[in-house]
Amino acid sequence: MTPLQRYIAEEIATDHADGLIGRREALRRLGLLGVGATAAVALLAACSNSGDQANSRSTGSTPAESSPPPGVNGAVAATAITFPGPGGRQLQAAWAAAAQPRGSVLVIHENKGLTDHIRSVTGRFAGAGYSALAVDLLSELGGTAAFKDPAAATAELGKIAPEQFTADLQAGIAELERRVPGKKLGATGFCFGGGLVWLLLAAGTPQLAAATPFYGPFPENGDLSGAKAAVLGIYAAKDERVIASRPTAEAALDRAGLTHEIYVAPNADHAFFNDTGPRYNPTAAAEAWRRVLDWYGTYLG
Numbered sequence: 001m002t003p004l005q006r007y008i009a010e011e012i013a014t015d016h017a018d019g020l021i022g023r024r025e026a027l028r029r030l031g032l033l034g035v036g037a038t039a040a041v042a043l044l045a046a047c048s049n050s051g052d053q054a055n056s057r058s059t060g061s062t063p064a065e066s067s068p069p070p071g072v073n074g075a076v077a078a079t080a081i082t083f084p085g086p087g088g089r090q091l092q093a094a095w096a097a098a099a100q101p102r103g104s105v106l107v108i109h110e111n112k113g114l115t116d117h118i119r120s121v122t123g124r125f126a127g128a129g130y131s132a133l134a135v136d137l138l139s140e141l142g143g144t145a146a147f148k149d150p151a152a153a154t155a156e157l158g159k160i161a162p163e164q165f166t167a168d169l170q171a172g173i174a175e176l177e178r179r180v181p182g183k184k185l186g187a188t189g190f191c192f193g194g195g196l197v198w199l200l201l202a203a204g205t206p207q208l209a210a211a212t213p214f215y216g217p218f219p220e221n222g223d224l225s226g227a228k229a230a231v232l233g234i235y236a237a238k239d240e241r242v243i244a245s246r247p248t249a250e251a252a253l254d255r256a257g258l259t260h261e262i263y264v265a266p267n268a269d270h271a272f273f274n275d276t277g278p279r280y281n282p283t284a285a286a287e288a289w290r291r292v293l294d295w296y297g298t299y300l301g
Contacts, residue, residue, distance in 0.1 A: 001035070005158040007195065007217050008111055009035055013047035014241060014270075020278055032155035067282070069275040070289035071124030078119040078126075078134070083175045085139065086167040092136040092143045093172065094119045096126035097179070103209075103300030104180040106172050107134040108189030108196045110274070113144030113153045117276045118190075125188075128293055130300065131180045135172040137165055157192070162219075165196055166203045173207050184209040184300040187229075188292065189216055191271055194234075198249065201227040210299035212292045215270055218245040224256035230299040231260040234288050239270040259299075263291055 001009065009030055016026035023044065030040040078094040085091035094107075094114060105125045109118040114136035125132035136143045137160065138153060147153035169187075176185055185207050189197040194216020201211060202219055204226030211229040215236055231253060235243045246262065253260040268284035271277050275285065 001033075002158070002162075003217075003220055004162065004192075004195075005033055007192070008154060008158045009033055009043060010047070010241060011111070011191075011270075013043045016044055017047040029151045029154070032151055033158050034155075067286075069120075069282070070286045071128060072120070074127040075120065075123040076126035078122045078132075083171070085171045086164075089140055091168060091171060092139045093175070094122045094134040094136075095179070096123040096132050098126045098129050098131045100129070101131040101180050101183055102129040103131075103184045103186060103296060104176040105130045105132045105296070105300075106169065106176060106185065106187040107132050108169065108187065108193030109134060109137065109144075110190050110271070111154045111157050111192035112150050113138050113147070113157065115144065115276075117274055121188075121190075124289075130186070130296060131176070131183075133172050133176050133179075135168055137168055139168070140164075162199060166199060169196060169200055170203075170205060173205065177207065186210040186212065186296050186300050188212045188214070190214045190273060191216065195219065198222060201229060201231070205229075210296055212295060214273055214288070215239050215242045217242055218249040218252070222248070222252050224252045224258060227256060227258060229258065230295070231258055232291060232295040233260065233262045234291070235262065235264045236268040236270055236272050236284070237264050237266050238268060242270060261295075263288065 012026055012029045015021045027040050076096045078096040081093050081095045082090045107122045118134050122132040122134045138144050187197050187208055194213035197211050197213035198216055198218050201224050202222040206228050208229040212232045214234045265284035268281040269279045271279045272281040272284045
């Protein structure tokens with residue numbers, strides 16, 4: 001498996017260990033990813049027996065609070081657009097324009113594709129003063145909406161070369177520069193998308209003035225020396241799988257001499273910002289959103 005496929009496979013196994021999906025569904029999703037039956041059974045067993053995760057982690061939905069998810073009040077409705085991508089391909093995206101943009105933000109989706117949640121986050125940035133664009137990284141296959149089975153969309157993302165992701169996201173940055181000329185750019189991604197923020201930084205991408213990856217795995221041998229962004233890395237205290245790459249990320253940031261800060265949300269788990277998911281933590285999400293806007297206020301405008 002590629003590092004990306006391995007990351008997705010481990011996420012499936014972790015969801016099973018935490019009781020979020022059943023064994024049969026976990027095996028089905030791993031099969032779609034190309035994991036053989038024997039390897040899939042072994043992976044599920046390894047994750048289920050690792051530190052008694054099912055009992056030690058908070059996995060259920062957080063009780064609903066009266067307040068809406070952070071940034072929803074004042075959010076701008078995102079609209080569907082297309083724009084030219086690499087090799088003459090058309091890329092699909094969600095676009096939300098701030099009334100008086102202070103800067104712009106590239107939003108990178110999770111491994112489920114361009115969902116309503118990511119469209120909402122795009123609109124939240126616009127409401128906060130940052131015009132935002134979320135590229136559908138399944139555009140070449142008809143877009144996320146072409147997949148009736150979310151697990152199939154995830155599996156297809158696992159088959160795409162990292163170089164294509166980087167090229168498509170850099171095309172998104174070029175589109176933001178065209179739509180919001182003369183303003184600084186940032187990039188925010190979640191889970192799989194957080195990993196792609198790190199990948200963009202490792203690819204150089206000098207247009208980025210700031211970046212805020214949420215609980216994204218750091219790429220193997222990632223070298224950030226070509227990046228110029230001020231980086232706010234966001235992790236979750238209970239997300240043992242992804243936070244294990246934090247020391248490597250910090251070492252790379254130090255070597256590159258990049259301005260950076262790490263925030264670890266206490267009592268929160270992987271994907272705590274996604275208010276449509278079972279690990280949503282409203283307290284952690286609100287604090288992370290505040291920190292992201294403060295960071296962009298400092299480094300974007």
